[in-house]
Amino acid sequence: MNANQRIALDVMGGDSAPACNLDGALLAAQHGLAPERLLLVGNEDVIRSGLEERGGNPGFDVLHAPEAIGMDEKPGVALRAKPQSSIAIATGAVKMGAAGAHVSMGNTGAVVGAATVGLKTLPGVRRPGIAVTLELTGEPVTILDMGANVVPKPEHLLQYGLMGAVLTRDVLRRGSDKAAEKPRVGLLNIGEEPSKGTDLLREAHGLLTESPLNFIGNIEGGDLFKGGVDVVVTDGFTGNVVLKLLEDYSGFMLNLVMRELKAHGAQWGPEALSNVRKRIDYSEYGGALLLGVNGIVVIGHGRSDATAVSNAINLAQRTLDADVNGHIVRGLEG
Amino acid sequence: MNANQRIALDVMGGDSAPACNLDGALLAAQHGLAPERLLLVGNEDVIRSGLEERGGNPGFDVLHAPEAIGMDEKPGVALRAKPQSSIAIATGAVKMGAAGAHVSMGNTGAVVGAATVGLKTLPGVRRPGIAVTLELTGEPVTILDMGANVVPKPEHLLQYGLMGAVLTRDVLRRGSDKAAEKPRVGLLNIGEEPSKGTDLLREAHGLLTESPLNFIGNIEGGDLFKGGVDVVVTDGFTGNVVLKLLEDYSGFMLNLVMRELKAHGAQWGPEALSNVRKRIDYSEYGGALLLGVNGIVVIGHGRSDATAVSNAINLAQRTLDADVNGHIVRGLEG
Numbered sequence: 001m002n003a004n005q006r007i008a009l010d011v012m013g014g015d016s017a018p019a020c021n022l023d024g025a026l027l028a029a030q031h032g033l034a035p036e037r038l039l040l041v042g043n044e045d046v047i048r049s050g051l052e053e054r055g056g057n058p059g060f061d062v063l064h065a066p067e068a069i070g071m072d073e074k075p076g077v078a079l080r081a082k083p084q085s086s087i088a089i090a091t092g093a094v095k096m097g098a099a100g101a102h103v104s105m106g107n108t109g110a111v112v113g114a115a116t117v118g119l120k121t122l123p124g125v126r127r128p129g130i131a132v133t134l135e136l137t138g139e140p141v142t143i144l145d146m147g148a149n150v151v152p153k154p155e156h157l158l159q160y161g162l163m164g165a166v167l168t169r170d171v172l173r174r175g176s177d178k179a180a181e182k183p184r185v186g187l188l189n190i191g192e193e194p195s196k197g198t199d200l201l202r203e204a205h206g207l208l209t210e211s212p213l214n215f216i217g218n219i220e221g222g223d224l225f226k227g228g229v230d231v232v233v234t235d236g237f238t239g240n241v242v243l244k245l246l247e248d249y250s251g252f253m254l255n256l257v258m259r260e261l262k263a264h265g266a267q268w269g270p271e272a273l274s275n276v277r278k279r280i281d282y283s284e285y286g287g288a289l290l291l292g293v294n295g296i297v298v299i300g301h302g303r304s305d306a307t308a309v310s311n312a313i314n315l316a317q318r319t320l321d322a323d324v325n326g327h328i329v330r331g332l333e334g
Numbered sequence: 335m336n337a338n339q340r341i342a343l344d345v346m347g348g349d350s351a352p353a354c355n356l357d358g359a360l361l362a363a364q365h366g367l368a369p370e371r372l373l374l375v376g377n378e379d380v381i382r383s384g385l386e387e388r389g390g391n392p393g394f395d396v397l398h399a400p401e402a403i404g405m406d407e408k409p410g411v412a413l414r415a416k417p418q419s420s421i422a423i424a425t426g427a428v429k430m431g432a433a434g435a436h437v438s439m440g441n442t443g444a445v446v447g448a449a450t451v452g453l454k455t456l457p458g459v460r461r462p463g464i465a466v467t468l469e470l471t472g473e474p475v476t477i478l479d480m481g482a483n484v485v486p487k488p489e490h491l492l493q494y495g496l497m498g499a500v501l502t503r504d505v506l507r508r509g510s511d512k513a514a515e516k517p518r519v520g521l522l523n524i525g526e527e528p529s530k531g532t533d534l535l536r537e538a539h540g541l542l543t544e545s546p547l548n549f550i551g552n553i554e555g556g557d558l559f560k561g562g563v564d565v566v567v568t569d570g571f572t573g574n575v576v577l578k579l580l581e582d583y584s585g586f587m588l589n590l591v592m593r594e595l596k597a598h599g600a601q602w603g604p605e606a607l608s609n610v611r612k613r614i615d616y617s618e619y620g621g622a623l624l625l626g627v628n629g630i631v632v633i634g635h636g637r638s639d640a641t642a643v644s645n646a647i648n649l650a651q652r653t654l655d656a657d658v659n660g661h662i663v664r665g666l667e668g
Contacts, residue, residue: 136586147524151532190481190574198485198571221575222582237532238575240524241555245576246583248556252470253587256610276590 007316008090008099011042012068013106015302022050024309035059041090065089075109091118094295101296101316105304119293124332127156128292140172143232147240154203161185163291164231170322183230186219286315341650342424342433345376346402347440349636356384358643369393375424399423409443425452428629435630435650439638453627458666461490462626474506477566481574488537491567495519497625498565504656517564520553620649
């Protein structure tokens, strides 16, 4: 195995770090990941004693990082103040080819900042974008950008369409059917007509229409739940608002439902709703991918548990194995 | 009663027009609205025979409009092609002082277009905005703009904050408690810090901070479900995306829940969930208000039933009775 096929896991990131990450790494190994593909990054003592407590190290490499960035620290300030943080060290491992992917449940802004500055963009990519995959209807729908690029240019949106399509084809729906070869790309807007929305969206609509992508035109928020689209392109502001709204609204709605069910004397409500919870939980899909940088970067949710961490590792592995970044570069050349 | 206290109801607008509107008008009268306050606008034969079928006219005035604009017609084109449409005639009635409010379940773009052109803005108002009130947490939260002003300027957002605060204080939470005198205004953004988001939002944050409003700073999408904010200010693009997302996501989630409950053999799921449905249905609050034009304009949902129409009429009545527009003008002077 080449070192650049390894996955650097930030053991110190996340609300339940380091436990969630150590448990998640062990879970990934149980699910078949070769332990030597994982590089655990963080305080070495913490990692080694944590693994001891869990029955020993099955063969993970460990990379010491003496500092850790907290979930609520200001990303720019923290990255400057803590050059030896697990996020910085893991990013550096990818930069130097000691790993191909960085997986972190930590401070999103710090992970994105470190990757953008440290890894640089892939050849041809103008701006990285954060892609989140939801599986609301039973099929994956990838939305990007979710917040890396708050005021994008039309060309950025075009590139997000291409990067999302590569991810869908090569990883998310790989070989699932013929249609998956040409993922359907939609532009999030407030009406179907090409004239709708802002100047940015009108220009992006034109670029996407002229591109070789399977562009299905403007879509509206509700289309996320109707099937028929694989990649939803949006600016980082709207994407971030949408993501947070969906997350919090899901919890809010389910609480309302639970209360009503309880009022009707249901005992089994919680169990019945766990399947619903899974469907609306994007950590089921392993977290967000920062696409467009020279390396694979998976950003999990701060509140990830071991399963979510294992899913994030799995997403990184599949994205590496499919050479998504190679395909993005070649797609942009075409 | 002055003619300008009357409410012009577009009988021809909505997916179930004219039935939903005639039934809604009669329901409003049953709930205590003086029939002479309602001016039914539409095809006079249809209205008179429809009322006959429903037991007679309790005293509504009728204003004939020989044309009707379909729900899917292009607003600009339709308004030019059909100068005698019920939307145009009802707007004209407000313009001429034959009514003070226009209530329509019809083509939103046409209602907004007719009002913007026909009624003009209130003195001091730069751009009208569409306000939608949700009652997710049990207290009304008003979001504006929901789509009238897709690319606003910072001053527009400031004025939306003021208009939303007047509506909250005078109508939605009138006299409910001391706090309702100073409604809490938040700016929808992707982080709490004033530096977050776009230039538009940073400038609007500054203007709102300096204003006499009770500005609580930036809020995020999820804060809609947590209480603590009365008025959410946003641009019309984001607002429209958010509204459609909430609407469609609600239906999607409840369908998921229903399916799970059925799979667990529940017989009473549908009943248990009807309370949830009500909470997330903004037509419970009577629809959207176009704030900032020289007249009261309530735009209901196309799929409104009689209850929703009655709620919309009630919202128009309360907004008229509270002299919201007078208070907006005086607020902008201050």
